[in-house]
Amino acid sequence: MKQSRLFTKTKKEYPKDEQSINAQLLIRAGFIDKLMAGVYTFLPMGLKVVKKIENIIREEMNSIGGQEVFMPSLQPKENWLKTGRWDSMDDLYKVKDKSDREFALGPTHEEIIVPLVQKFINSYKDVPFYVYQFQNKFRMELRAKSGLLRGREFLMKDLYSFHLSEEDFNEYYEKAKKAYFKIFERVGLEKQTYITFASGGSFSKYSDEFQTVTPAGEDTIYVCKKCNVAINKEIKSEVKNCPKCNGDDFKEEKAIEVGNIFPLKNRYTKSFDFSVADEKGEKRELIMGCYGIGLGRLMGTIVEIFHDDKGIIWPESVAPFKVHLISLKQDEEAEKIYNELLKNNIEVLYDDREMTAGEKFADADLIGIPIRIIISERTIEKKSVEIKKRAEKESKIIEIKNIEKFLGNY
Amino acid sequence: MKQSRLFTKTKKEYPKDEQSINAQLLIRAGFIDKLMAGVYTFLPMGLKVVKKIENIIREEMNSIGGQEVFMPSLQPKENWLKTGRWDSMDDLYKVKDKSDREFALGPTHEEIIVPLVQKFINSYKDVPFYVYQFQNKFRMELRAKSGLLRGREFLMKDLYSFHLSEEDFNEYYEKAKKAYFKIFERVGLEKQTYITFASGGSFSKYSDEFQTVTPAGEDTIYVCKKCNVAINKEIKSEVKNCPKCNGDDFKEEKAIEVGNIFPLKNRYTKSFDFSVADEKGEKRELIMGCYGIGLGRLMGTIVEIFHDDKGIIWPESVAPFKVHLISLKQDEEAEKIYNELLKNNIEVLYDDREMTAGEKFADADLIGIPIRIIISERTIEKKSVEIKKRAEKESKIIEIKNIEKFLGNY
Numbered sequence: 172m173k174q175s176r177l178f179t180k181t182k183k184e185y186p187k188d189e190q191s192i193n194a195q196l197l198i199r200a201g202f203i204d205k206l207m208a209g210v211y212t213f214l215p216m217g218l219k220v221v222k223k224i225e226n227i228i229r230e231e232m233n234s235i236g237g238q239e240v241f242m243p244s245l246q247p248k249e250n251w252l253k254t255g256r257w258d259s260m261d262d263l264y265k266v267k268d269k270s271d272r273e274f275a276l277g278p279t280h281e282e283i284i285v286p287l288v289q290k291f292i293n294s295y296k297d298v299p300f301y302v303y304q305f306q307n308k309f310r311m312e313l314r315a316k317s318g319l320l321r322g323r324e325f326l327m328k329d330l331y332s333f334h335l336s337e338e339d340f341n342e343y344y345e346k347a348k349k350a351y352f353k354i355f356e357r358v359g360l361e362k363q364t365y366i367t368f369a370s371g372g373s374f375s376k377y378s379d380e381f382q383t384v385t386p387a388g389e390d391t392i393y394v395c396k397k398c399n400v401a402i403n404k405e406i407k408s409e410v411k412n413c414p415k416c417n418g419d420d421f422k423e424e425k426a427i428e429v430g431n432i433f434p435l436k437n438r439y440t441k442s443f444d445f446s447v448a449d450e451k452g453e454k455r456e457l458i459m460g461c462y463g464i465g466l467g468r469l470m471g472t473i474v475e476i477f478h479d480d481k482g483i484i485w486p487e488s489v490a491p492f493k494v495h496l497i498s499l500k501q502d503e504e505a506e507k508i509y510n511e512l513l514k515n516n517i518e519v520l521y522d523d524r525e526m527t528a529g530e531k532f533a534d535a536d537l538i539g540i541p542i543r544i545i546i547s548e549r550t551i552e553k554k555s556v557e558i559k560k561r562a563e564k565e566s567k568i569i570e571i572k573n574i575e576k577f578l579g580n581y
Numbered sequence: 582m583k584q585s586r587l588f589t590k591t592k593k594e595y596p597k598d599e600q601s602i603n604a605q606l607l608i609r610a611g612f613i614d615k616l617m618a619g620v621y622t623f624l625p626m627g628l629k630v631v632k633k634i635e636n637i638i639r640e641e642m643n644s645i646g647g648q649e650v651f652m653p654s655l656q657p658k659e660n661w662l663k664t665g666r667w668d669s670m671d672d673l674y675k676v677k678d679k680s681d682r683e684f685a686l687g688p689t690h691e692e693i694i695v696p697l698v699q700k701f702i703n704s705y706k707d708v709p710f711y712v713y714q715f716q717n718k719f720r721m722e723l724r725a726k727s728g729l730l731r732g733r734e735f736l737m738k739d740l741y742s743f744h745l746s747e748e749d750f751n752e753y754y755e756k757a758k759k760a761y762f763k764i765f766e767r768v769g770l771e772k773q774t775y776i777t778f779a780s781g782g783s784f785s786k787y788s789d790e791f792q793t794v795t796p797a798g799e800d801t802i803y804v805c806k807k808c809n810v811a812i813n814k815e816i817k818s819e820v821k822n823c824p825k826c827n828g829d830d831f832k833e834e835k836a837i838e839v840g841n842i843f844p845l846k847n848r849y850t851k852s853f854d855f856s857v858a859d860e861k862g863e864k865r866e867l868i869m870g871c872y873g874i875g876l877g878r879l880m881g882t883i884v885e886i887f888h889d890d891k892g893i894i895w896p897e898s899v900a901p902f903k904v905h906l907i908s909l910k911q912d913e914e915a916e917k918i919y920n921e922l923l924k925n926n927i928e929v930l931y932d933d934r935e936m937t938a939g940e941k942f943a944d945a946d947l948i949g950i951p952i953r954i955i956i957s958e959r960t961i962e963k964k965s966v967e968i969k970k971r972a973e974k975e976s977k978i979i980e981i982k983n984i985e986k987f988l989g990n991y
Contacts, residue, residue, distance in 0.1 A: 178648055178710040180701050204697055206653050210696055213651040221651070238588055241623040243616050244654070244717060245734045264676050266686065268721050268733075276676065276686070287614055287622055291590050300588040307654060307717065311678050322654045323678075388586070 172215075172492070173509075174522045177201070179214045181534045192319025192387060193471035196483050200537045204490075209315025209323035209428050209468070216520075216538070219491040221326065224466050226356045227488065228328050231350040235343075237303040237330055242283045244307060250282040252368040254442040262311040271287075274456065276309040281439045281461065284331045289445045295335055297446060298457065299343065303330035305466070313397040317389065319471030320427060325464040333440075335459040344379075344432060347462050351381055351430050354449030358469065363476060364429065367392050368414050369403035371433065377406070378433045382426035387475040390428055393421035427472045435459040466504055483539030494578065495540035499528050499547040508556070508571065509545065515575055534560070544574065582902070584932045587611070587626045591944045602730025603881035604795060606893050610831040610947045612901075619725025619733035621877070626930075626948070627928045629901035634876050635715055637898065638738050645753075647713040647740055654717060656908050660692040664852040672721040686719040691849045691871065694741045698855075705745055705859045708867065709753065713740035715876070727799065729881030730837060736876040743850075745859065754789075754842060756885045757872050761840050768879065770791055774839065775885055777802050779813035781843065783907040787816070787841045792836035797885040801839055803831035812834075837882045845869040854938040874945065876917075878971030893949030894971050904929040904988065905950035909938050909957040918956065918966070919979065925985055946971070954984065 179201035186198045189205070190565070197203045202217030213221055218307030226516045229239065245266070251257035257275070264276035277283070284302060292298065308327045315321050323349075334340040348366065355364040360383050367380040382392050382401060391404040395413035396421065402410050412419050437456040440446065446456045470489070477484040487493060494512060494518050520540060522531050535543050543566075545557040550568055558577060559566035569577055589611035594609045596615065604621075607613045612627030616620060638854075639649065649732050655676070661667035669684070674686035687693070694712060702708065718737045725733050742757070744750040758776065765774040770793050778789040792802050792811060801814040805823035807830065812820050822829050838980070842922055847866040850856065856866045887894040897903060904922060906929050908915030919931045932941050938957075955967040960978055967989065969976035980988055 176646070176648075176710075178698060178701055178707070178712060204700065206613060206697075207655075207657050210653045210655050212653060212693070215648045218649055218651050236586070238586075238625045239628055240625060241628050243620045243622060243734050245617075245620050245719065247617050264678070266674050266676050268674070269723070283622070287616075287856065288588060290614065297588070300586075302588060309655065313679070324653050324864055346971065535990075536751075 172520055174520055175524045177215060177572075179216070183246045189318060190316060191318035191320065191471070191475075192478065193320065193474040196474055196478055197471070200483060200539070203319070205282065208310055209321065209325075211319065211322070213459075216491040217470075217480065218509070220470055220485070220489050221466055223357070223489045223491075224358060224469055225326075225328075228354055228464060228466070229305075231354050232301075232303050232328065232330055235301065235346050237301045237315040240302055240304050242277070242304055242306060244275050244277045244309065246275045246283055248275065250286065250383065251275050254282055254439060256282070257541075262313075264309045264311055278308050278310045278330055279461075279463075280304070280306070281331070281435070284487055285439045285443045285445055285459075288333065289443060291408075292333070292445075292447060292457075295447050295449045295455070299332060299334045299339055301330060301332045301343070303328060303462075317387070319467040320389065322465075322467060322473075325468065328464045328466065330462040332462070334460075335447075335455055337436075337458055340434065340458045340460055344434070344460055347432060347460070348379065351432070351462070351464070354464065355381060355383070355429065358368040358438070358473060358489050360429065360473065360476065365394055365399055365401040365426070367403050367426070367428075368403040368406065368410060369431075370405050378431060380428050380431035380432075383429045383476065384424045384426045385472065385474050385475045387472075388425035388427045390426050392424055392426045393511070394424055396420045396422055397543060409428050427468070427475070429469050429472050431462075432466040433461045433463075435461050455555050478539070481533070482537035485539045487541045490539070490541050492520040492540050493542060495535050495538065495543045496521045497531050497543060497545045498523055499531070499536060501546045501548060501551055504551050505546040508544070508574065512574075512578075517575075517578060542578065582930055584930055585934045588626060589626070591947055592817060597730060598802045600726060601728035601730065601881070601885075602888065603730065603884040606888055606947070607728065607881070607886055610949070611730070611960075612895060616815050618736075619722055619731065619788045620940070621729065621732070623877075626901040627723045627880075627976060630880055630895070631876055632897050633901075634768060634879055635736075635738075638764055638874060638876070639715075641764050641767075642711075642713050642738065642740055643761045645711065645756050646759050649710045650712055650714050652687070652690050652697070652714055652716060653717065654687045656685045656687050656693055658685065660696065661685050664692055664849060664903065666692070668882070670926075672723075674721055682977075687716070688718050689722045689751060689871075689873075690714070690716070690739055691741070691845070695710045695803045695849045695855055695869075698743065702855075702857060702867075705857050705865070709742060709749055711740060711742045711753070713738060713872075725794075727797070727881075729877040730797070730799070730885075732875075732877060735878065738874045738876065740872040742870040742872070744870075745857075745865055747868055750844065750868045750870055754844070757842060757870070758789065761842070761872070761874070764874065765793070765839065767792060768883060768899050770839065770883065770886065775802065775804055775809055775811040777811040777813050777838075778816065778820060779841075786843060790842075791840035793839045793882050794834045795882065795885045796835050797882075798835035798837045800836050802834055802836045804834055806830045806832055828932070837878065837885070839879055839882050842872040843871045843873075862966055884940045891943070892947035895949045895951060898952045900949070900951050901954060902928040902930040902950050905945050905948065905953045906931045907941050907953060907955045908933055909941070909955060911956045911958060911961050914961050915956040916947070918954070918984065922984075922988075927988060952988065 204212040345580040369380040371378040392401040396402040398415040614622040777792040779790040781788040802811040804811040808825040
C-alpha cells in the first residue's frame, strides 16, 4: 500500500485523554481512533493487525476441532432470566424495542449457545463438540481507561465445549491450554505469559487464566520461581503453594489477563435443561467449558510489551506489513522495488510521501513495521538499498537483486 | 469436513414460524438458526457462505480504492443529535449506561465516519478517499418476517466516499456502480439484477438501487424493456420515462434491494462542519457518497433465486464447499478420495454418516453443494465414481484418477 493513499496520519502529540501506553502509541501511529472511553475504531493498519491475530486464533481453534459460528448481539431477555444473569450481571447493557420488549446486548454467549446447540444434539453420539466465534461483546465497564486492555465494546473469540463427563472435559481442557499457549507463542508473547490459577467466578471454584507480565497489567500474580505457573492475587490467601510443584517461592508481578478458560460444569446446561441419553439410556446433563481471548486486548498487550521510546515494534506474525519501503527522493527506483515486492506477495507499506528523511524515519519507528528498506541516492548508485530491522540498531547495505533472498531468510 | 462432525443437522420439517423460502431452506439445511424475529445465528456452513460473499465484496471494494476499517456499534448520542437523526430516525435502538448517558446502537455509520476522518483530513490534497467496513447493524424493524431479507441485526458492508466536487463524486459513483455489478455477477445474480432509479430519502432527491427480480421481493420495480435499468414504484409517479432511453415500455416486477448507492452531498459534512481548504485557500465542504450491501440479505436473495423443491442450489462462488462426497458403505475408498481432495485444496464436505443412500441424497439436495461425488460398491469395482451436479439432472461415471481433472475443468 502507498502511504500517501492512507487516509490516516501519524500524530506527533500524545493524546491527552489516554494514560495507557498501548492507546497512546496505537492512536499516534494511526492504528486506532477513540470514539469514547472504552470504544475504539480500528483504522486500516489496526484492522490488519486484528485480522492477523484473528487468523492465528482461528487456525488454532480449528486444530482442536472448533466449528466457527456467528451469534447475535441482540439477545432475548427470557434467555438471561433463565440463567439468572438478567438481574445478577452488573455490566449488562439492556435495550428496549418499540413494544417495550427488552433485550440484552451480548457481553458473552452462554445464554445463546446452549439453547442453540440443544436444537441439534439429541444423543451421546453427538457429544463432545466445540463451537466458537469472533464477535463484538458489550460490557458496561465503570473504568475503561486502559486503552484496548478494557473496553465497553470489544472483539472476542469465545469457544464453548460440551462434554458427557468431567473426565472428557478435563482432557479437552488440556488440549485447549496447549492451543492457547501456541497462540501466545505465535503472537510473540511466549516468554511473558503464564498459566495462572484464579477464581472461578460464581459457578466454579477455580479457573485458568493466561497472564502476560507487564507493568501495564491491572492484575497482580505470583509466579512460582521453579515452575512456569502463577497464582492470581485474588485467591492467594486460599492457595498458598504452587499448584504444580507445591513450592512457596514466588515473584510478584503485574500482568494482563490475555485469555481464560472457565470450567462451567452444568451451570448453564442445567438452566436450559440440556441433557442427552447416554449409552444406557440414562439422562445426563452436559458439562461445559468456556474459553475466551480478547483480540483488542491481545493487540494492546503486544504493544505494551513490544515498544521503545520511539514507537511500536511489531512481531512479524501480527505486523500490518512485513516491509516498510522508504523512498528518499528516489521514487522511480522505489516504485520498481515496490512492484517487485508486491509481485512476490510481500506485504509492503511504501512511503511515497513528500517529506524529509527525518520525518519518514520517525513515522516508521512509530508505526513499527519489522523491516525497513531505504532507497536513497547514495545506495542506489551502488545498485543497493539500506535494510534495517525495527528491533535492531544496525542497518546493512544489500544489493537490490538480493532483497528477496534476504526477506525469505528473515 | 466430515459431516458426522458437524454439530448441526438438517431438519425434515419446515420451520412453522418462517414464511420466506430463504429462511425455510437455510434453517432446514442447517445454515442459520433463528434466535428471534429478524435475528439469526450463522451456523458453520452458513458462516462459510457469508465469508465467501464478504471476500468477494472486499476484493471489489479494494479494487476501487476502498480502505477497510471497523467502527463501533455503541455510538455517542451527541453525534446523532448533531445530524438531527437522534429524534428523526424511527428505527434507532437506544441504550443507557449506569450514569444514564445515552448511546445509539449503530444502524449506519455516517455519524461516526465523518468526525473520524475529519481528524486526519486537512487539505484538498488528502481528498478523495474511500473508507468501508463490514459491521453488524441494528434497526428496530417493525416487520421482520422475510428471513435474511430484513433483519433487526444484520451484517452490512458500508463504504463512504469523500470528494471535493460533485463532478469527482459522479465519476467515483460510476466506478462504484461497476464494482457493484461485478459483485452481483460474481455471486451469480447478474441476470436478475437491475440498477434502479429510486427515492433518495430525506437528503437527496434520487438514489440508485440494485434490485434483484424474484417473487420474494418486497419492492415493486418497472424494468425498461429496452434497457437494463428500472424505476422503483415509489417514484414512478414522478419519473414516467426510462432515465436511459426515455422509453415508456416497462415490465412490472417484484424485486429485492440487494445494494444501494446514496449521493449524500454535504448532508453530513455540514452537520460536523467538515471542510478543507482548496488550492485557492477557499473553504470547501466535502461531498459524500454512501454505498451499502447487506451480506445476509444477499445470501437470502441467492437462495430465493437458486433453489428447487428439493433444496438450495448454491452458485460455486459462494457455496460452503465445492464438493459433497458421499460414501455409500464404502468408507475406506471414500476416505482415500476425501484425503486426496483435501490435499489438493478442494473444499469438500464428506458424508461419512451411517445413513441410507436416500437420506444422504435428500440431505445433499437440501444443502445444495455444486458437485456431488458418490462412492458406491457398483462404481468402485470399476475404479470409478458417480458425479452429479446439483443444478443438473444427469450424473456421469468417471474414473477415480480423473476426478481432479474433472473438478479442474468445472
